[in-house]
Amino acid sequence: MSAATDPNVFPDAPERWEESPSTTEAFKALDRATATDVFLKLPSDDQYRLLEDMPPGERRLWVRVLAPDDAADLIQYAPEDERAALLAYLDPSTQREVRALATYAEDDAGGLMSPRFAALRAEMTVDEAIHYLRRKARDGVETIYTAYVLDGEQRLVGVVSFRELFSAQASAPVRDVMRPALTVTEDLDQEQVARIIAQHDLLAVPVVDAQGRMKGIVTVDDVVDVVNEEATEDIQKLGGMEALDDSYLNTGFFALLKKRAGWLAILFVGEMLTASAMSVFQDEIARAVVLALFVPLIISSGGNSGSQASSLIMRAIALGEVHFTDFWHIIRRELLSGLCLGMILGAVAIARIYVWQSLFHSYDHVALLALTISLALVGVVTTGTLCGAALPMLLKRIGLDPATASTPMVATLVDVTGLVIYFGVASVLLRGTLL
Amino acid sequence: MSAATDPNVFPDAPERWEESPSTTEAFKALDRATATDVFLKLPSDDQYRLLEDMPPGERRLWVRVLAPDDAADLIQYAPEDERAALLAYLDPSTQREVRALATYAEDDAGGLMSPRFAALRAEMTVDEAIHYLRRKARDGVETIYTAYVLDGEQRLVGVVSFRELFSAQASAPVRDVMRPALTVTEDLDQEQVARIIAQHDLLAVPVVDAQGRMKGIVTVDDVVDVVNEEATEDIQKLGGMEALDDSYLNTGFFALLKKRAGWLAILFVGEMLTASAMSVFQDEIARAVVLALFVPLIISSGGNSGSQASSLIMRAIALGEVHFTDFWHIIRRELLSGLCLGMILGAVAIARIYVWQSLFHSYDHVALLALTISLALVGVVTTGTLCGAALPMLLKRIGLDPATASTPMVATLVDVTGLVIYFGVASVLLRGTLL
Numbered sequence: 001m002s003a004a005t006d007p008n009v010f011p012d013a014p015e016r017w018e019e020s021p022s023t024t025e026a027f028k029a030l031d032r033a034t035a036t037d038v039f040l041k042l043p044s045d046d047q048y049r050l051l052e053d054m055p056p057g058e059r060r061l062w063v064r065v066l067a068p069d070d071a072a073d074l075i076q077y078a079p080e081d082e083r084a085a086l087l088a089y090l091d092p093s094t095q096r097e098v099r100a101l102a103t104y105a106e107d108d109a110g111g112l113m114s115p116r117f118a119a120l121r122a123e124m125t126v127d128e129a130i131h132y133l134r135r136k137a138r139d140g141v142e143t144i145y146t147a148y149v150l151d152g153e154q155r156l157v158g159v160v161s162f163r164e165l166f167s168a169q170a171s172a173p174v175r176d177v178m179r180p181a182l183t184v185t186e187d188l189d190q191e192q193v194a195r196i197i198a199q200h201d202l203l204a205v206p207v208v209d210a211q212g213r214m215k216g217i218v219t220v221d222d223v224v225d226v227v228n229e230e231a232t233e234d235i236q237k238l239g240g241m242e243a244l245d246d247s248y249l250n251t252g253f254f255a256l257l258k259k260r261a262g263w264l265a266i267l268f269v270g271e272m273l274t275a276s277a278m279s280v281f282q283d284e285i286a287r288a289v290v291l292a293l294f295v296p297l298i299i300s301s302g303g304n305s306g307s308q309a310s311s312l313i314m315r316a317i318a319l320g321e322v323h324f325t326d327f328w329h330i331i332r333r334e335l336l337s338g339l340c341l342g343m344i345l346g347a348v349a350i351a352r353i354y355v356w357q358s359l360f361h362s363y364d365h366v367a368l369l370a371l372t373i374s375l376a377l378v379g380v381v382t383t384g385t386l387c388g389a390a391l392p393m394l395l396k397r398i399g400l401d402p403a404t405a406s407t408p409m410v411a412t413l414v415d416v417t418g419l420v421i422y423f424g425v426a427s428v429l430l431r432g433t434l435l
Numbered sequence: 436m437s438a439a440t441d442p443n444v445f446p447d448a449p450e451r452w453e454e455s456p457s458t459t460e461a462f463k464a465l466d467r468a469t470a471t472d473v474f475l476k477l478p479s480d481d482q483y484r485l486l487e488d489m490p491p492g493e494r495r496l497w498v499r500v501l502a503p504d505d506a507a508d509l510i511q512y513a514p515e516d517e518r519a520a521l522l523a524y525l526d527p528s529t530q531r532e533v534r535a536l537a538t539y540a541e542d543d544a545g546g547l548m549s550p551r552f553a554a555l556r557a558e559m560t561v562d563e564a565i566h567y568l569r570r571k572a573r574d575g576v577e578t579i580y581t582a583y584v585l586d587g588e589q590r591l592v593g594v595v596s597f598r599e600l601f602s603a604q605a606s607a608p609v610r611d612v613m614r615p616a617l618t619v620t621e622d623l624d625q626e627q628v629a630r631i632i633a634q635h636d637l638l639a640v641p642v643v644d645a646q647g648r649m650k651g652i653v654t655v656d657d658v659v660d661v662v663n664e665e666a667t668e669d670i671q672k673l674g675g676m677e678a679l680d681d682s683y684l685n686t687g688f689f690a691l692l693k694k695r696a697g698w699l700a701i702l703f704v705g706e707m708l709t710a711s712a713m714s715v716f717q718d719e720i721a722r723a724v725v726l727a728l729f730v731p732l733i734i735s736s737g738g739n740s741g742s743q744a745s746s747l748i749m750r751a752i753a754l755g756e757v758h759f760t761d762f763w764h765i766i767r768r769e770l771l772s773g774l775c776l777g778m779i780l781g782a783v784a785i786a787r788i789y790v791w792q793s794l795f796h797s798y799d800h801v802a803l804l805a806l807t808i809s810l811a812l813v814g815v816v817t818t819g820t821l822c823g824a825a826l827p828m829l830l831k832r833i834g835l836d837p838a839t840a841s842t843p844m845v846a847t848l849v850d851v852t853g854l855v856i857y858f859g860v861a862s863v864l865l866r867g868t869l870l
Contacts, residue, residue, distance in 0.1 A: 239746025
């Protein structure tokens, strides 16, 4: 079997970009075994769309192949009035499991977990445990590679990996092989669950209730989806809109419009302050129209530097790299960065003004004008950088999502203050000459 | 053991935000076993910083606890002149493995893989395979939970999970239990590797060379890091800067400045076109200063709607949800979205102008002015939305990173065209009245 001809080998740089297969069509063409495999791996929204096209008899078959946690996700995705019908397709014991899971918020540990894990008793021998897991391997447990040791009240007392059991003495009690378990509570946010699994390189983490009773496990493959989901939400929020509930192409036109129009209108109202700020300086503009020409250049530089700072800091917070105790360290550092970046842009602006002057003799009082523009740039870029860095940290501090400090929001804040700084510098420096 | 008192239980909403422990200090306080555990889980940069502070004797001990793939990462992170010394701490056979790994690009499958996997022969019985894996469980293989079936030339002929072996008949040959393997090539980009593992819910994926010979495995826990890393890069690029090589706090001041100043200066030079565009309309501004007042409001609305569209589409491309064949579908959809969003903002603007007029009698020819502003908004927001949607797709098409279509870049493009649209609409509608 050579890599070049094996259809399972992904080529060097797969041009997935070219193909855009329709899920439903592709699905119908598959044989039963492959179709099951594919169906199990689809996200709940795609599973639901496939089921919609099926007759009820076939629908029952497909709902029944799902593990309880996936069935719960599917049912939570389905419209309210179809949930009972979907639930009824399941056997009574799975129905109970799914009902219990469906009470958890979708993005908590409880909403992410599977209730089917391999449980052991501390008194079992290693050999008994291995035999028990061997039987479990044929059942529907999520993983046999990590087993959980419970006491008589279902409380978690330890954890043991299959590998550890396998390399331990056959006659030793499980008690001697198990380790204390790292656990998460049912209502822990999925982002935190993902971070714990990733940090500790776990295959699965057990979920316990307030009494320490084990409720289920969250496995590492769910975590990859969570990490992707959270990054998508952050990127959409940073872009200045509400996060979508579904993929871009699966979101309806009006749902998408709603997610965008809200923030766009809020930012627009905020940005109206720029018109008010500029009207304060209306007389200055009338006397020196040249000042108006540089308005977009100056305020956009503030917005751009703010965008850099807010995406840097927001992401560092999301990854847990930056904490609120770093606040003043970061502010000092960003203050210095802002000053340096502002001076760099100020220098470019001076060069630009003098080149234009030598080519077109565009400006009166060229030295004063260049000084005004470059000083304003230093002020605006520093303000933008500080705003962009501080806002995500302050939002996080008061319990809001730092990604709400979106690029457009920082830009809006900085546009208004930028105008005040620019015209303020101009009124001082140009009084008696241009003004 | 109750969840409330167990130190291993993460509380409801852990205020990790409050603490900011220094890695080195925390590390020194740990006992040997825990320290090893922590050291193995640290990223290469933190491992390197810890090693720097140690005497050579201790350093050897710590380098030797690393698996070959982690040792290769550490050595690739270290400065050129220290690499040979670090390599020399390892035993000769591990040195060979690490040297082979270090030849791969860091973000290819080859750079991510571990060369230590569990290999079986197709002729073995299930029982022999289980016994063999039991011995391997004590060795340094990355995982025993997936085993790879190789022929005499080290070519991969199939894969079998431990769970499958465990529930199969003991006397059956491995050949009858194994499945065809999904593989990746050595030089496949890590983002693609991550997507394949996530899509197929794999614990590990085998890496093969062009001849189908097995070279190593990439495990799911590496994938979580890759997914996070790629999202971080995208967010930083979207913010209008080069992606950092390290975390925010671990990046030096000047390195950070360099990553930001480059794009900021390029965008600044691009934005200079706004000054040129506005100077074309200098006479109009001189005659009707009121036009200048709305410049920031109008161009920022284009930038904000462009920011929404570019982050939406960029992310959908990164997740493989959107393909180039969807180009015209997306353009039509975004054109319609842009028109709707523009009309919404136009309506808000008309309301604002009439409220101001009734309060302050601010404007002459108020109806014409309101019409100009709102028509310009429709044009600018539509342009912004289209630019933001098209640019990431076009960049991807020509082989560039779609995240280069950063919010500031889209805003810069839209600022210039926005001014032309605004003053164009104004010259037509206000000719003979305000102009």
